Amino acid sequence: MPLASWAQGETAANERIQVALIGLGSRGRTHLKALLERTDVRVVAIADVDEAHRRTALQLGEAAYGDTSGIKDYEDFRELIAAGGVDVVVIAVPNHWHALIAIACAEAGLDIYGETPLAHTIVEGRAICRAVKRYGRVWQTGNHLRSDPLFQRACGYVAGGNLGVVGSVEIGAYGGIVDLTGAMKERFTEDALGLNYDLWLGPAPWVPYHPGLVHGNWRWHQAFGGGQLMSWIGHYADIALWGLGLDQGGPLKVEASGEFANHLLYNVPVKYDVEAHFYNNLKMQISSSLAPGIRWHGDNGWIYVTEGQLLASSPDLLEVDDEDAWAVRRYSAHGHDHWQDFFNGVRTRLPTSAPCESAHRAATIGHLGMLALNAGRAIAWKPESETVFEDPNAAERLELGYRKPWLLTD
Amino acid sequence: MVRNYSKRNSWVATVLAMAAGLMPPAWSQDGTTVQDEAQRARESQRLMREIEMLQRYQFGSHRGYWNALEAKLRDTKRRSRELGEDALVAVLTMTGTSLDASILACRGLRLVGRSNPDPDSFSSVELLVSLIRDPRLSAEACMALQQKESSKINPALRAALPLVENALKEDIIATLARRRDQEAVPVIESVAKGIDDVGVRFMAIRGLGQIGGEKAIEALVGFRLGDSYANAREHAVLSAAVRALKLSSNDEKTGRSTLRRLVQNSPLKPVRLGALYELAQHDVDQRAALCRQALSSGKGDLLEIVPQVFALLKTEDIRALYGSFFDGLSVEAQTLLVGLWPPDDRELDKMRALSVNPELDPALRRAAQRAVDRLEN
Structure with missing residues (x-):
């Protein structure tokens, strides 16, 4: 995205920041709804390892943009990055995925809005900071309190x-x-019902699938x-x-x-x-x-x-x-609109309120x-x-x- | 399979020896009283029961015994952590242990195994090294070994790499990469060139980038594996060059020249940006020149890295950017520099003039006004 000033009021279609979201669980959908209402950005792609999450996100996109939503959906975030056509990415995935996805996005030249905590370990957190600096990316942390x-x-x-x-x-x-999903008391099962569990696990040590381990309850x-x-x-x-x-x-x-x-x-x-x-x-x-x-x-x-x-x-x-x-x-x-502050940073290349x-x-x-x-x-x-x-x-x-x-x- | 535990003075060592039939069940030889012997026998039986319960664990079943063991690993008393390690070793070495229990034992050994003051003598490291070639536990053993200090680990990994099946090669390469083993470069290179396995090749490329240094750079530059690996290879060369800056003087020289080449010629823009930043980070005397290079780059190709390099500059170098050099820059570069302008009243008049000049780009005027507001507030 070329450097540009931020426009007042309506943004021309070719000046809209092209946004992708990786992770469309509860937090990701909250972000999606907020972004679909903005006129200075366009949501163009989503990625989630759960088919149900992708379906819900596409429905939200269609409702906001009409039949011509044109939002591409991917199971694997790597395919989203490789496809191109994106300026910034919003990452709302479990902690154990924060670092790898953030670093891959930085290497691809994308600016990033990343959820807290920054990473799952101290070493990963430093690796993210290093990648953001090395590739000159704008970063906004999802700490709206700032x-x-x-x-x-x-x-x-x-x-x-x-x-x-x-x-x-x-x-x-x-x-x-x-219990954020009501699944704690369910049994172990091999059927992850539309979830690519191996990709959901990613770098984490293998544990057998249980509905109470994913979608919000991974925190525990x-x-x-x-x-x-x-x-x-x-x-x-x-x-x-x-x-x-x-x-x-x-x-x-x-x-x-x-x-x-x-x-x-x-x-x-x-x-x-x-x-x-x-x-x-x-x-x-x-x-x-x-x-x-x-x-x-x-x-x-x-x-x-x-x-x-x-x-x-x-x-x-x-x-x-x-x-x-x-x-x-x-x-x-930096004002009181956390999203606006991020997109200002994307356009001006200046630091955000939550670096x-x-x-x-x-x-x-x-x-x-x-x-x-x-x-x-x-x-x-x-x-x-x-x-x-x-x-x-x-x-x-x-x-x-x-x-x-x-x-x-x- | 039972290792030689005789030099470890621990209950578990004794219990294992009992289990292996190496010792009689009584300790009457050392002259202890019957009461002591009875108590020790009870303790040993209790420990055996605990280990049997640990051995039987399957994922999804009750974790009571494993939770208790993990609590031992967290105990502030060193002796408690040592007993925990002994139990993990016992679980891994005794027959009849489930795969799930073995996996948990490896994960536990990642966290302990320091109770022996000499890491190169007998320890759980030896046990984990022996599991590298076990297809069921290789990945877990490799993960457990990643951070451990022992001179036995790297040679064992290097020796195993050419011999194991492809699925295990990735784990071994990843571990050698995290351990930054320079001596592993030739064997990783050889494996990557000799095997047509996408996973192994990608791991080898990234792994060489992680290890870094002159040899790794040469190996990566010499890879002609096809277009699908090109981007990964370019990023790996950048990582290897950055790492080389911290190694020997030859490595440092190669690292620097590689970064300069990447700034000029890399087909990937993020790599050009990254190489320029890392050069500026490393070379204090070149920072101002590199910042100017980025600001003057054709079509603003390198502008995105300016804020990072700008943050590294000395005050006098920053001030010099706002003099006559500023006037020759593109509007985009000027707008960026104005945005970065530190609250310093030396160029206040210039900023004020920019903010009201009707001939200038509106974005530049607005940036200058914001800079003035920042100072005046």
Whole structure:
């Protein structure tokens, strides 16, 4: 796509950004509906390993565009990429597929909107960032909170110094396991009913097919996801770091305690308490027992933000004088439309509000928390080199083996 | 099949020896009391029962014993993790173990196996290496070995590669690639040229890119395997050249010259962009020149990499871009540079003038106005 300005109002057909979506499950369909309503883009292709998902997506396309929808559908994302005719791709697949698909898209010269967490492991996350930089791609992370006015304001107040020195930040996320598809209680079966299970598994270790392992409930098995911790880390921890100006750095030590699922199918933590220690004695706590949201604690009190709510220990902490107004403006400079911000970046080649590196740093805290939980001990971390300090056994867990024919290239 | 566990002082070693008929069931030789002996016998029987339950596991059945074992692998006590490793080894080596249990044992051994302070002495590494040629467990063993430190692994993988069936070759190549074994380049090259198997050839191409270095570049450039491999090969050459920059001085020289060639001649635009960026990343003195090259590229071919290279520049090199050099650029390049302009008031007058000049492209005027707004806010 040639560099161009973004047009005001209606976009001529030949200026519309050609969009493809890979992964048309629940999240992918939400994105599809939003994109079908836009006049500055055209959805031209979809890929999903489940025939039912593809059928539903095509029906949505036909309803939006009429009979001439012309959306091509593929089972295999590689065929979608090879076919060409696409400017950007929206990736909404299980965590274990994030890296390979993102890197393949970057190698093909496509700009990318990628869901959180950035990747399934720290090594994969770094590989994605490297590919995005190497091939000059525009990346937007699917953390819509970065475009939410309440979260932008909260970060502005924190960055503007309203709290004084921030000593700690608490992040409440969710715990437990939720049956997102109603399939948990079904039996093992060989009939995956229109799903190409081998391609769905991709690089992950082989496990026999069960309806409760796919389509949303993959989150509860560590071969594919990281439970609620990894589902929310890319949103809340990213905002916490953003407000502190630490979204390009990392912790020095991570400790964790928790409980794992004792279940026929699932093995993720269902309760967790993760503590990440940064330089300057800053402590970040991520816990399944805290109310969802972010609370920064400083010398002057605390500020708490969650969806639809912004609170503080005193009202003056939510005000800024003219001198510090720049801080709040800085966080809202990209506007409040997360999709628009991405497409602006695609046209101008300038950074988006939620770049790849920030997503990687946020996800890394979650991965280190999972590592501490799985290894049963604190992890000493060197953020500059992204290595575990003096713990080779823990270091082995930073990446996973891949089933053939998949290979992570970094 | 039971290995020589006699030098390991562990309950499982003793239990296995019992199972193999190598030891009598009592320990009266060492003078321990009957009570101690009885307790040890009970412990051994309990352990045997646990291992039997682990052995029988089938995917989809109850995971109680495996969950308990995985909890041992997570225990903060080193002794507990060692016992867990012993149990995994026992599951893999005793007869009657189901395939599913063997698979889980290999996956478990990926995570432990460090309890022995000397990785080259007897350890689970030896056991995993012996499974490389087992068609049922080769893939799992290869995955488990990918990150382990032992001088025994790479030679065993290289030796096995030409001998195993094609389906297993891909796993072995992938493991050698993740381990970045330079000595594997000739054998991977030979296997890829000698076998007409699409999967093996693609894995070989990507694997050589991952290993990198001068020899890998030569091998890739020498591949004449057909058009269907051309794109994969081009990306692999880029990866191999980038990797070469971090190896010996000869590798570094070859890597640099390969990247320069790719910038000029690669038929793939993403590879041209990637090669320019990696050159700029590596060569501090050339960054400004490379940025100018990208900005001046014909038809904006290399413009998309400018933001990444721009981010690497020193302040004085950035400022120099907005002087007379700026005036000679295409509208697209100027618009991009204006968008990247850091909030610095030295060129404020120029930006203001651009934003109100009616003869300029509207996109450039709007970009200049946004740059002015950024500074003034």
